[in-house]
Amino acid sequence: MMDELRELYQEVILDHGKNPRNFRHPDDANREAKGENPMCGDRFMIYLKLKDGVVEDVAFQGRGCAISTASASMMTEVVKGKTEAEAKALFETFHDLCTKDDHEHGDHGPVDEEAMEKLMVMSGVRQFPVRVKCATLAWHAMNAAIEGQDKASSE
Amino acid sequence: MMDELRELYQEVILDHGKNPRNFRHPDDANREAKGENPMCGDRFMIYLKLKDGVVEDVAFQGRGCAISTASASMMTEVVKGKTEAEAKALFETFHDLCTKDDHEHGDHGPVDEEAMEKLMVMSGVRQFPVRVKCATLAWHAMNAAIEGQDKASSE
Amino acid sequence: MDTQIADPTLITYDVERVRADFPVLSRTVHDKKGKPGKPLVYLDSAASAQKPRQVIDAMTRFLEEDYSNIHRGVHFLSQTATDQFEAVRGKVARFLNAPSERNIVFTRSATEAVNLVAHSYGRAFLSEGDEVIVSIMEHHANIVPWQLLQADKGVRIKVVPVDDRGVLDLDAYADLLSDRTKLVAITHCSNVLGTVTPAKEIARLAHERGVPVLFDGSQAAVHGVVDVQNIDADFYVMTGHKLYGPTGTGVLYGKYDLLKKMPPYQGGGDMIESVSFEGTTFKLPPARFEAGTPAITEVIGLGAALDYIESLGREAIAAHEHDLLRYATEKLSQVEGVRIIGTAPGKGPILSFTVEGVHPHDVGTIVDQYGVAVRVGRHCAEPLSERFGVGPTARASFALYNTRAEADALVSSVIAVKEFFGA
């Protein structure tokens, strides 16, 4: 039992949860989207600076649980500098990581393997289905922002 | 089982059911009220000629089951010539007959004992609670007509 | 009858084994002082079907082991209850061949499902002078909600007639369709006549004019395979308790683009995204239409009921019921003075009838003394009973657990009625 909890709340996650990176609202952001989890009341704003199809900056604000905050924080770290297509591929791959068994992961185009290795720490949520939304919330919002929507669809 | 059925459908009732008395709409009726049983679709109109507080004529039309038709028919026979107060006392006493055990019958003022004896044949409905409404439908409507309402309240 | 007995589907359908699944079917009624009365002959499944042990057990098991409120909890029971509840949405979707579980809204009943559409879709998209087409054989559940909308918004109700067999007059329907038509709401199977309506054709004609169609599948879903995509229904409603499932459950199927543009129906927990006194936002369907705590245990039971139906096979059930209908119709028609109301070809296993000279209410009381449970009255379809000029009728309806012997019991009890009344 405690093993699984440790699996979910790895040190990296606790750290990102307490000290989120890129927790700010960049002046020059040109895209933003809201991510909201009505069940627990988590709410994030994701800010992007997109230029020539590249995510030049990405940051977030808001409040949420350790999982969602850590995931948002890590998302900003790995997405920065990626092209839109790369960012979306990362999103899809990360989504698989949180929801599917390894052998079911789809092919979403070339992804930054190093980034995915970093994100592996989040895979513990698979054992906590109700927390999957926490882990993917900021990612959904980031994806929505890239697509020009102002919020991640709740479902 | 067949005993109880015979108790309910006594010969008198079958006869009144098939050949209802006072099945007509008197020209000089000055009161009328509708009685309706939404469950089985029975519908009767009760017509009264009230003069100086006396039921000079009473008749009915409509369609219903053997029980409700017979009861309406017998009602017209016994109520005719009664004062309003006597008619209402008959109604209350008949209602007790159909719904309550003997020892629970209330005192509703002086009633025509002979009429009540006649009406005794209807007491078989007590074994058939769902048919009580049939037996009392025309009576409720008669009572409503005396009170100047145009229909018996459905409950 | 020999040819039917030789029908392979009937041979493999073991009705006695099926009956053993339904505890109530072994009871007697009108017991007197400890003496058993008559064995129950339950021919009132069109009003509500009995429940197999599988359904009762599923509810009991859920309540004893996994019960919790759903959707809002991170704790173990809340998760497992939510998973089981949502799995039934998928089962219902497969049962109706809906494209996805998000097309499935849980309601209290078919009645509530129609009211939901009238309230949400009707009040948002229909206005004064717009027309709703129904048929003369609708159940009150598919009449009164439109009348309430009529009172509220001034819409008009147009009524498709039926012929003397009870067959829907498709030509008249086509003539009623006009630019003013904004919705068609028609039963897929009449609860009085048994008539099965040509749903696909009804939808096609309406869609030619861009008009959405709601089907009341309360009876149809029980007696055959329904494919909402094949008939191209825009809305389809059904009710759990007739599907051998618990009371308190109903289903609204809706095309997603329609559901998505509909405003909320009731307000409360679970249907909102965010609430503040400045402004509240709503979830996407189906959640948008499911305010408050749903009938959780009952939906679990409904899932078990659908599993049960599938385990027997919907086609096998339909064949069995059809055999009973044919058999009972033949036998009952031979009784003098009996008139059968509803003789449409391909009808469902519903047998409404009158006995000359005897009011249906009296028929009901007397056959009940023989243990035979039939419904009498207008069956919540008053305009129809006026149409056939018969007033109330008696109605026997056949379900997956009924037998030919029970049809025989019906017929002999009707003969007893006649003897009793000297009719």
Added chain:
Amino acid sequence: MDTQIADPTLITYDVERVRADFPVLSRTVHDKKGKPGKPLVYLDSAASAQKPRQVIDAMTRFLEEDYSNIHRGVHFLSQTATDQFEAVRGKVARFLNAPSERNIVFTRSATEAVNLVAHSYGRAFLSEGDEVIVSIMEHHANIVPWQLLQADKGVRIKVVPVDDRGVLDLDAYADLLSDRTKLVAITHCSNVLGTVTPAKEIARLAHERGVPVLFDGSQAAVHGVVDVQNIDADFYVMTGHKLYGPTGTGVLYGKYDLLKKMPPYQGGGDMIESVSFEGTTFKLPPARFEAGTPAITEVIGLGAALDYIESLGREAIAAHEHDLLRYATEKLSQVEGVRIIGTAPGKGPILSFTVEGVHPHDVGTIVDQYGVAVRVGRHCAEPLSERFGVGPTARASFALYNTRAEADALVSSVIAVKEFFGA
């Protein structure tokens, strides 16, 4: 604590015997490969209560022996089912001390009951500019229906504040009452703070201006004796599944003269007197508001739940729960960093709290691993969570089957959370 243990009501209340009535309470959660996990510590009864065997058995028995549709049948089962169903109306009336069973309308849930009033009473008697007064601590079920009415009819919603303990500000309430006030809709017990509101005084002040009052009794009815005549409620709603009864059941109590003048809510079978396309007439309440087949089996189960509660004694239950609340509050307050939200005097057994530095969602996940089921989030009362500036919280709620040992388990699991997070 000694004085409490000496309290005679506590001595006669045998919680272990009570627990034996609830099958689910003996289960473990998070079992792994056949190895039992942690014993369930169910502290989420404010979301939904577990069901005693008596309720489960009543439903099973009904389904196995007496099930039928009601109200419309002359046959044996239909009569006995109708009698049992209607008997529960009487039980509910007695439970609330309503003058008569005709004051009792069965609904799907408390949510539906509020929506019924908003839809029927609200749309008939409120119009643009009229005001509805609610409180800041309402559950969404008593906010969103009025917001839908606001969107529909242009009514305005006024909000009574609470102080920092969660006590309703009666002065502010009195000030909000005006000639524009047409309805007051206030909770009788908050599902987040536990605050019990001064219902009698709320009603008295409203009635001085002729304004009817609806109380949301979803929580209050569970934790004490409610007397609708004594508090002079015009409407009172409650929900069966929190009363140890089945899902799919709710109750609307209404004063009869109010119910009588209200137009229908939903249309369908059983609520009509007569239907024709020329004009339909409706039955008197409560039938008028109960369209379609109700949750028959579930209402039977609700009757068993009320019997069960009465058998333990409502005052004894309240005393037991109050003891648990006091005990748990004292223990939990001693944990550093824990903040308890809602400290009104005389509050119900609901304990909302936050743990400094740890998000409630994480609290929920971790205590769940210890078997402790608490709710986390905004508890469908978002405006309130904004009011206290805390966002979501964790909530433990105590019911008639909880124990001091379970309160201890809660406290030690919260301590484990803190250790885990180094908070």
